[in-house]
Amino acid sequence: MHWSTDIWVWIAVFFTLSVYTFLWKDNPLYKFAESVTVGIGMGFGVVQWWNLSVVDRFWVPLTTRGTIGLVLIIPAIMGLMMVTRIVPRFAWMSRYALAFSIGAGSGFMLPRAIQASILQQLYATMLPINISWTGLMVNLxxxxxxxxxxxYFFFSKEHKGVFGGIANIGIWFLMVGFGATFGYTVMARLSLLIGRVLFILRDFLGMHLF
Amino acid sequence: MFWKKKVPLLIVFIMGFVMAVQYFVPSDFSKKFYDTYIDWAIVIGIFGGVLGFFSFFRVHIHKVSKQAPNWQFSLISILCALLMIIAALLGGRGSGSLFMKLFLYTSAAINATVFSLLAFYISSAAYRAFRARSTQALALLLAAVIMMLGRVPIGDSISFWTAWGWPSINEISQWILNVPNLAAKRAIILGVGLGSLLMSLKIILGIERTYLGSE
Known part of the structure; x- marks a missing residue:
């Protein structure tokens, strides 16, 4: 066993164990780790926002693309209007920027929702049902x-009689679907747990397990 | 009234209508319009970021200045955020920089651990959810158990019935994932699709106005 001499590994282990103390109960060590990740995450966000959005997507086009770049002043003014939310007296001005984003976003979503969530799903559901393994055990x-x-999700009609019977079959499918999703999530979380344990054993304690 | 309410509703209608029509018009102009919209949306989003950062610092500075309960943790959050900004200013943000190391060995490690913590809590949640009180709950329980066994080597090891030509737990779990699970998800996606379609229409036509606020 060779303990790591890398200070960063020690820091990561400290925070890993701090988070696991929550299994005992909420405590200052866990709260410390929590506030560190909030602060670090915010700092990371600010830096990435500045470099990837402000500089790359606004400042560089504005100063290098001539007239096309100068047009970006219009959304910048709308963006500034959004910031007026900070001052209650002028908060109504933010509605223009919101209206632009929400209106365009809704119009953007409208055909795409029809295409991706409805037509493509219906298209993929229209499968041939015949006497074969795929036909019966998959397509059907x-x-x-x-x-x-x-x-089952149609609530405008009472779930009674034949309609209720079909809705009941729907519940069975949904239950199996939810069970599968739950099982899958459990395994994903376990995989993360194994990852953290291996980090402590291998990277920190230097144990050669496999 | 006109400037505060009607103009925003008009902007929503025009932008919604134009963006919806743009999708069905395959021309250079349409593509340029779409690209311009994306550029504009990003620039507006930049100022949305300003609001987010302002909100973060305002909440935490307020807690520290008022010495509210647990104000020390707010101070830590502020200092960590400033530390990241200073680290990026001094050493850049490339791989191996102090900025990236701070992120990877603190925030990334903490986030991964928090998610792994759920492995413990999900077990107690499973106990409550999986008590087979009805046949449908039993279906949920069986699907979850088969799915979990199907993801690990022991699932295939205990599938003794494969000797008789029956599918192994791994194969059954794959079938559950690809067939009944897919059917359930597809029903949900179709429902969500119809819902978002209606919501988009309600926003464009000015029926849904909650985004305008209360005033």
Whole structure:
């Protein structure tokens, strides 16, 4: 066992163990780690925002692309209007920038939602159902499951009779789907836990496990 | 009223309509318009960032100045944020710089650990969620257990029935993921798609106005 001599590894281990103290109860060590990550994250965000957005996407085009770049002054003025939210008396001016972003965003989403979330999904659901393994055990399940799931989410009609029966099948599919998602999430979290434990054992304690 | 409410609604309608139409018009002008919109949206977003940073510093400076409970942790957050900015100013932000090391060995390590912490809490959540009180809850339980076993080598090791030509736990878990799970997700995606479509229409037509605020 060779303990790491890298100060950064020691710092990372300190914070890793500090976070794990939360398993006992909320305590100052955990709160310390929490406030450090909030501050570091904010500092990281500020620096990246300055370099990637302000400099690369605003200042450089503004000063190098001539008239096309100068047009960026218009959204900059709208952006400044958004900042008026800080002063309650002028906060209404931020509505112009919000209106531009929300309006354009909604218009942007409208055809794309139809295309990606509706048409493409319907297209992928229209599968051939025939007497074969794929036809029965894959395609039939997908068609029935999707339709039954959709019927379950249709609340304008009471879930009774045949309609209720199909909605009930939808619940079964949704439950299996949620179970699969839960199981998958558990394994992803366990994988992260293994990663942290290996970091302590290998990088910090220098243990050669495999 | 006109400047504070009607003009913003008009801007929403015009921008929403133009952006929706732009998608269906495959021309150079349309593409240029779209690119310009993206550039403008980024510039407006820059000032949204200003609001976010202002809010962060205002909240924490207020806590420190008022010496509110746990104000010391707010001070730590402020100092760490300033430390990152100073580190970037002095040493740049390339790989191996102090800025990147601070990020990787503190924030990235803490975030990964917080997510791994959920491995413990998710177990107690699973106990509450998975108590098979109905056949449908049993379906959820079985799907989750099969999925978990299917992701690790022991899943295949205990699949003794493969000798009779039946699918292993790994194969069953893959089928659950690709078939019933896909069907359920597709129903949800279709529902979300219809919902976002309606919400977009309501915003463009001025029916949904909550973004304008209360005044």
């Amino acid at each position: 399940f997908i068609v029935v499951g999707t339709l039954a799931g959709l019927i």
